[in-house]
Amino acid sequence: MTKPIIDTRGLSCPQPVVLVLQALKGMTGSFDILVDSGAARENIRRTLEKKQIGFDAKEENGDTVYSVKR
Amino acid sequence: MKYFFASRTGIIVTGIAIGVIAPLLQYLGNPRNMGICVACFERDIAGALGMHRAAVVQYLRPEIIGIVLGAMLVAFLGREFKARGGSSPLIRFFLGVFAMIGALVFLGCPWRALLRLAGGDWNAIVGLTGLALGIYVGSLFLKQGYTLHRTQSYPNKSAGFVMPTLMIGLFLLLVFQVSFGEGNPIFASTQGPGASRAPLYISLVAGLIFGGLAQRSRFCTMGSLRDLFISRDLHLFSGVVALVLTAFVLNLVLGQFNPGFIDQPIAHNMHLWNFLGMALAGLAFCLAGGCPGRQLILAGEGDTDAGVFVLGMIVGAGFSHNFAMASSPNGIGAFGASGVAVGLIFCLATAWIMTQQRQKAA
Incomplete structure (x- = not known):
C-alpha cells in the first residue's frame, strides 16, 4: 500500500494544521504532508514537535514534504 | 535569521516592536489609542479617495502603504514572494466588507483593540x-x-505586484498632494482623527517595519486566539501579550494611559454593540484566514485573494460611512445594528455553505 498523502497546498491557515491534526487522530500509520506556504510549514512543524511526533523534512519541487513516522 | 522569527522569541520581538512603535506614533501625532489601526487607517484611505465623505476621517495613511511594501520586500529577501489567487475571491471581498462594517461599529481592528486596552480603554x-x-x-x-x-500559484510573479503597485500609486498621490479639482478627492482631513498624523516619513517607515517583522514572524491577532481554540497553540498569543504589555508600559511612560470606560478617545461605551461589532469582525477574519494586518502582509507577499479582502475592507468603509453604519464617540450609527445583523447572516451562511460543500465532496 502506498503511504497516504495529506495535501495542504494552497489552503488558507489554519486548514493545513487542522488536516494534520485530523490525520494524526484518524490514522495509525505513517503519512506524508505536502506544504507550500511559509506559515503552514512552521505551524505544522511546531504542531508535530509539540506532540513529539517523529518526522523528516525534505524539499520537493518547491514544496516541503514532511514524512511523519509512527 | 530566517528561523529566529519563526521562534517564540521572534513572535515576542514582533509584539514588542509593535507595542513600542504604535504608542510612539500616537505621541508623534497619530490619533489617541490609535498609533496603528488597520481598519481605521483603511477607512481613512477610503475617505481620502472620496469613497465616503466623512470629512474628519480622510487621509492616505502611509502606515498601510508601508505594511504592504515592507512585507513585499522582506518576502522577496526570504524567497517567499509568490503570486497566487483564485480561492473564492468574491466571498473574500464580502468578508472584507462585513469585517470592516463590524470593526467600525466597535471603532477599531484587533490591533487597535489591543492598543485601546493598553491605553486603559476598558x-x-x-x-x-x-x-x-x-x-x-x-x-x-x-x-x-x-x-x-485552494489558491492557485500563478506561473508569473508579476500578478502578485498588483496590490504593492496600488500602494505605490497611493503613495505618489499622497506625496504630490494630487487633487482632482475643487471639492473632489484626494481629501485630507483638517480636523478630527484624520487630521491627527505622525510625520509622513516616520509613519511610512513604521509601516515598513510592521510589515517586514510581521511577514517574517506571521504575527496575527486573529490567529492567536484561533490557534488557542483549535490546537491549544500559544505561539501567536505570546506575541499579542507582548504587544499589550509593551504598549501599556510605554503609554505609562508617555503619559498616555487613561483608565476607564467613559470619555475614551474615538470610542463609545455601548457594550452590546462593541461586543457584537467585534464578534462580526472576528468571524469574518477567521473565515478569511487572517486579521486585517495579516491580510495586508499576505497581499504584500503576492496573495491576490488577501488583496481582494483588503479592497473589500476599503469598500466596506465607504458603505459604513455612506449608509450611517459607522459608530462615532456618540454611539453607533443609525444603521449600525442593521449592518451587524446583515453581516452576521452573511458570515454564518458562508460558513455553513462552505462547510457543507466539503462534506459532500469528501
Whole structure:
C-alpha cells in the first residue's frame, strides 16, 4: 500500500494544521504532508514537535514534504 | 535569521516592536489609542479617495502603504514572494466588507483593540471578548472542514505586484498632494482623527517595519486566539501579550494611559454593540484566514485573494460611512445594528455553505 498523502497546498491557515491534526487522530500509520506556504510549514512543524511526533523534512519541487513516522 | 522569527522569541520581538512603535506614533501625532489601526487607517484611505465623505476621517495613511511594501520586500529577501489567487475571491471581498462594517461599529481592528486596552480603554475588553466569540464560532466551522478552497500559484510573479503597485500609486498621490479639482478627492482631513498624523516619513517607515517583522514572524491577532481554540497553540498569543504589555508600559511612560470606560478617545461605551461589532469582525477574519494586518502582509507577499479582502475592507468603509453604519464617540450609527445583523447572516451562511460543500465532496 502506498503511504497516504495529506495535501495542504494552497489552503488558507489554519486548514493545513487542522488536516494534520485530523490525520494524526484518524490514522495509525505513517503519512506524508505536502506544504507550500511559509506559515503552514512552521505551524505544522511546531504542531508535530509539540506532540513529539517523529518526522523528516525534505524539499520537493518547491514544496516541503514532511514524512511523519509512527 | 530566517528561523529566529519563526521562534517564540521572534513572535515576542514582533509584539514588542509593535507595542513600542504604535504608542510612539500616537505621541508623534497619530490619533489617541490609535498609533496603528488597520481598519481605521483603511477607512481613512477610503475617505481620502472620496469613497465616503466623512470629512474628519480622510487621509492616505502611509502606515498601510508601508505594511504592504515592507512585507513585499522582506518576502522577496526570504524567497517567499509568490503570486497566487483564485480561492473564492468574491466571498473574500464580502468578508472584507462585513469585517470592516463590524470593526467600525466597535471603532477599531484587533490591533487597535489591543492598543485601546493598553491605553486603559476598558471598552476594549468588551470588544476583545466579542472578537474571541466570533473567532471561536469560526473555529468550530474550520474544525468541521470549512474551506474557501485552494489558491492557485500563478506561473508569473508579476500578478502578485498588483496590490504593492496600488500602494505605490497611493503613495505618489499622497506625496504630490494630487487633487482632482475643487471639492473632489484626494481629501485630507483638517480636523478630527484624520487630521491627527505622525510625520509622513516616520509613519511610512513604521509601516515598513510592521510589515517586514510581521511577514517574517506571521504575527496575527486573529490567529492567536484561533490557534488557542483549535490546537491549544500559544505561539501567536505570546506575541499579542507582548504587544499589550509593551504598549501599556510605554503609554505609562508617555503619559498616555487613561483608565476607564467613559470619555475614551474615538470610542463609545455601548457594550452590546462593541461586543457584537467585534464578534462580526472576528468571524469574518477567521473565515478569511487572517486579521486585517495579516491580510495586508499576505497581499504584500503576492496573495491576490488577501488583496481582494483588503479592497473589500476599503469598500466596506465607504458603505459604513455612506449608509450611517459607522459608530462615532456618540454611539453607533443609525444603521449600525442593521449592518451587524446583515453581516452576521452573511458570515454564518458562508460558513455553513462552505462547510457543507466539503462534506459532500469528501
